Amino acid sequence: xxxxxxxxxxxxxxxxxxxxxxxxxxxxxxxxxxxxxxxxxxxxxxxxxxxxxxxxxxxxxxxxxxxxxxxxxxxxxxxxxxxxxxxxxxxxxxxxxxxxxxxxxxxxxxxxxxxxxxxxxxxxxxxxxxxxxxxxxxxxxxxxxxxxxxxxxxx
Amino acid sequence: xxxxxxxxxxxxxxxxxxxxxxxxxxxxxxxxxxxxxxxxxxxxxxxxxxxxxxxxxxxxxxxxxxxxxxxxxxxxxxxxxxxxxxxxxxxxxxxxxxxxxxxxxxxxxxxxxxxxxxxxxxxxxxxxxxxxxxxxxxxxxxxxxxxxxxxxxxxxxxxxxxxxxxxxxxxxxxxxxxxxxxxxxxxxxxxxxxxxxxxxxxxxxxxxxxxxxxxxxxxxxx
Numbered sequence: 180x181x182x183x184x185x186x187x188x189x190x191x192x193x194x195x196x197x198x199x200x201x202x203x204x205x206x207x208x209x210x211x212x213x214x215x216x217x218x219x220x221x222x223x224x225x226x227x228x229x230x231x232x233x234x235x236x237x238x239x240x241x242x243x244x245x246x247x248x249x250x251x252x253x254x255x256x257x258x259x260x261x262x263x264x265x266x267x268x269x270x271x272x273x274x275x276x277x278x279x280x281x282x283x284x285x286x287x288x289x290x291x292x293x294x295x296x297x298x299x300x301x302x303x304x305x306x307x308x309x310x311x312x313x314x315x316x317x318x319x320x321x322x323x324x325x326x327x328x329x330x331x332x333x334x
Numbered sequence: 335x336x337x338x339x340x341x342x343x344x345x346x347x348x349x350x351x352x353x354x355x356x357x358x359x360x361x362x363x364x365x366x367x368x369x370x371x372x373x374x375x376x377x378x379x380x381x382x383x384x385x386x387x388x389x390x391x392x393x394x395x396x397x398x399x400x401x402x403x404x405x406x407x408x409x410x411x412x413x414x415x416x417x418x419x420x421x422x423x424x425x426x427x428x429x430x431x432x433x434x435x436x437x438x439x440x441x442x443x444x445x446x447x448x449x450x451x452x453x454x455x456x457x458x459x460x461x462x463x464x465x466x467x468x469x470x471x472x473x474x475x476x477x478x479x480x481x482x483x484x485x486x487x488x489x490x491x492x493x494x495x496x497x498x499x500x501x502x503x504x505x506x507x508x509x510x511x512x513x514x515x516x517x518x519x520x521x522x523x524x525x526x527x528x529x530x531x532x533x534x535x536x537x538x539x540x541x542x543x544x545x546x547x548x549x550x551x552x553x554x555x556x
Contacts, residue, residue, distance in 0.1 A: 186349045205367045212375045219379075228543030228552045231503030244506050246498070248547045260453050284496050286506050292478045331503055 389488030410440030418463030502538025
């Protein structure tokens with residue numbers, strides 16, 4: 180009888196401990212899985228006419244549009260655009276149609292400036308964008324977009 | 335003695351059975367949690383992959399840079415009857431409009447029904463407007479008109495707010511701000527929308543591009 184009760188207590192305790200640990204492990208996996216799913220919902224795409232990207236040769240600016248194609252807000256203060264692999268000297272951005280939060284479906288108009296550019300009308304350039312989402316359940320996720328576009332130069 | 339051995343064996347078997355049973359319950363519980371997690375994760379991914387990318391086409395697009403986009407009423411005149419039309423006094427530009435009158439028969443507002451296309455503002459006349467006692471003075475304002483037919487060729491329904499229009503790659507404009515839907519704000523599969531976008535100055539006249547999500551389609555303006 181003593182052996183039976185002892186065995187039951189030991190195996191019951193071990194089972195409870197094992198189940199608790201397993202639940203914790205499953206919960207951690209679930210959180211990571213959710214984060215992974217959220218990452219799938221963070222995306223951005225180049226919008227606008229890729230064959231006519233505005234290039235003001237007087238102001239040395241290139242204007243690009245990026246569309247938030249995901250399900251979460253993106254950070255407008257934490258992004259980088261590379262033109263032919265190089266970062267421009269400065270950039271300004273505004274959210275369209277209005278506001279400051281880059282919500283899903285909203286455009287980010289980015290005006291890049293670099294006095295060192297010597298692009299001609301009709302020249303093709305490579306655009307690379309990388310940005311991050313606002314914090315989602317404690318995580319931030321990156322979104323990238325890249326494309327070859329043609330410049331429409333004007334002065 | 336013999337009975338004592340049997341009793342001990344029975345107890346051992348009983349304890350062993352209980353331990354094995356509990357172990358199986360634990361394993362079953364762990365397996366259940368793991369399977370639940372896998373199912374939740376799988377369902378999430380299936381739901382995420384459920385929505386296909388939008389697909390659409392610009393069937394045609396043309397811009398007239400000498401279109402009548404507004405008519406100002408310098409003087410409404412008097413004695414007009416309703417039901418007449420306002421047209422250009424000469425030429426084949428194609429302008430046409432209707433008007434409303436007040437109690438004295440003065441023209442108070444004009445609704446353009448065909449913008450036409452002109453190299454300079456045409457003189458306007460009122461046709462079939464009765465016998466006015468004083469002629470109205472109407473001035474045409476020229477601008478740009480973009481006509482385009484867009485068809486949703488995909489299987490998804492697109493909200494007009496999700497559609498962005500670009501002219502010559504510039505001035506991103508939300509479709510819903512330049513298109514007046516008859517009843518709804520939705521663009522259904524197979525539906526063709528006729529865009530009649532006019533202004534005193536549109537930001538481009540070479541190419542039109544439309545972006546929805548990661549899909550962009552462009553068309554020359556001719």
